[in-house]
Every structure is written in structure tokens, then in C-alpha cells.
Amino acid sequence: MVDDAVRHPIIVDTDALIAVANTELWSRITENLQLTTTNVCYHELKRHVREMSEYAPEETRERWVHGGSKRALKPFDDGDISFTTVPCVPRPHGEDAGEKSLQTEIEQHTELYRFAIVMDKHGRRAINRVFADAEETTGKAVAPTFLLYLLLDEGKCTDGQGDCPGA
Template identity: 50%
Template sequence: MASEPRHPLLADTSSLIAVANTDQWDVLAESLALTTTNVCKHELHNHVNSNTYAPEGSREQYLKRGSQRVLDHLDDSSSWSCVSVVPRPHGPDAGEESLKQELSEHGDSYQVVSLLDGAARRSIRRLANNHGYDVDIVGPPYLLYVLLDNDLISKAEFCEATGQMIRTEGWTGYEVIKNAWSSIPVDCSAFLDGDILPP
């Protein structure tokens, strides 16, 4: 079997679900070339299979819907790929660990790594620095920012989708909101309430 191509953008399970549940999902899916790992794909399948009867509006339904959207696109698109990580990590942080493993072995293939978890981002940033990789380690809203930066969505659409992501994900608190906006040089104060803007 031919190996999957490695696109410059590498994303984990949580990051993919976060963007898949925004109004800009269709634009993002069609416009970005992206890679994830077999471990993240397995996590997406788990979210779909374990939330069969998720109630409307619940976190479980959100995870299922976002995961299904990502899986459908992974199966249909040549611009999205899934690479195998060996040995395969297990446990609650397996997806994040698989990105770390993939980056340690193929760091020169990537320009951007997107993860939701702040601690995982710090860990991967250390790995990239130690290996001398020139890669940006960012949160999920950065994927929307790439669309704005390439004139695929307007500033209002970017701000509204990022606000939607922050609210839907339930990100509250100073550090979480600060992390969500890190690496994004856009002032959204004309479009969003102050409680979800960077401090």
C-alpha cells in the first residue's frame, strides 16, 4: 500500500472536531490540505460509535457530529491524509502523543501543528525546538485564521466562527481564552463580546 502524503498542516482529534462544528467547516474542508494520524482517526471513530443516541444539543452529539464530518471528508478527499504512527500510543492522550511521535520522525514535512490542549502544545513546542524544526504550534482557531489570511472568508466570518468555536467548546477562563487566540493577529472586538476576546 502506498504511504499517505504528508501535508504541511498536522492536526489532532480535538482540533479537527472544533473546526468541523463551525459554520466555516465546508470552506475549510475544501480549501486546506491537512494531515492527521491513524490514532486520531481511531479516536474520531470512537466518538461516532460511542455516542449513537446522543441527545440533541449535548456534548456527546457535538463530538459525534464533528467526528463524522471529519471522517467523511478524510474518506472523500485527496487533499486530506491520514498517516500511520508506529508504535501506536494508547490512553487518553494517544492522539496528542501520536502527533508528537509523527513530528519527531517527520518534522521537516510540517509547517503548522494544531492541537487543542495547551500542555500538549507546550510539549510539542519543546520537541520542535530541540530538533530545530521551523513549525508553528497553534490552537484550532488558527485553522480558521489560515482561511482569512488567504481571503477565503471575511474578517467578520472569521471572528464569528472563532467566537462560535469558543462558546461551543465551552472555553471559559483567562488562560483558555488567551490560548485560543494565541498566534492570531486579528482584532475581533468589533464583532464579539469581551468575554470571549483575548485578555
């Protein structure tokens, strides 16, 4: 559901969604975590599905991006799963539009977010500066693998079984 304006404490960018959607733990993430993204990231995922071929050769980046984008979109369109999309105003454009949209959203609603899941190290730094400059917030920008640690912390996977990363 696009633009449903429910903000969960975890916000995720496009590349991070693709990365975790391509893991074997994606179904556990969708069943156990509540995530938010921006309309910019949502539309980037849709564009990847439209422009990248599902018939690209196995193990290519194009196929990985297409498949991950397609899997990442499903929970946002499923009313039974708590994944939401919020509007970003003003809407950024260009290469890093998804990351910029997360930064804008966090600047406008800092107190609502605990974690920003961002693939790009520079994007994490920029968002961490926003969190650091805000008063009374403990938010932090982290890498996509952090979602797997949240599953481990919630007891939804175990590292002893090899189905979740260990500490």
C-alpha cells in the same frame, strides 16, 4: 483514506478536528486547506461516531462529539479532498493517544510540518518543545482556531462580513 502517507504541512489532532468540524466554516476548511492526521486520531474519530449517540439531546457534549467526529471523517474518506492520514509507529494508547501520536509523527518528520493544530495546551507545549529542539524548522503547535486564521489569510473568508474571526 487511512494510511496514505502523504504528509501536508498542517497536522491536526482529534479534538481539534472535532472543534473545527463543528463550525460553520468547516466546508471552507475542507475546500481550501490540506490537512494531515494520524491513524490514531482517525480511529479515535471512528470510535466517537460508533460509541457516541447521534440521538443524544441537543446541545450535549455527546452529540457535539458525535456530530463533529462524523463531519471530520468525511474529508479523509473522500478521494477528491486533500486530507490524509499517516501511520504512527509505535502506536500510543490511552487518554492522550491522539496528541502523543502527533508528537511522535512530528519527532520522526519534523521538517515536513509547519503547524500542529492541537486543542490541549499541554500537548501544544510538548510539541513546541519538539519543534524548538529540531534544527532548521519553523514549526509551531497552535490552537484549532488558527485554521480559521489561515482561511482569513488566504482570502477565503472575511472578518468584515462576520464569517471569519478578525485580527
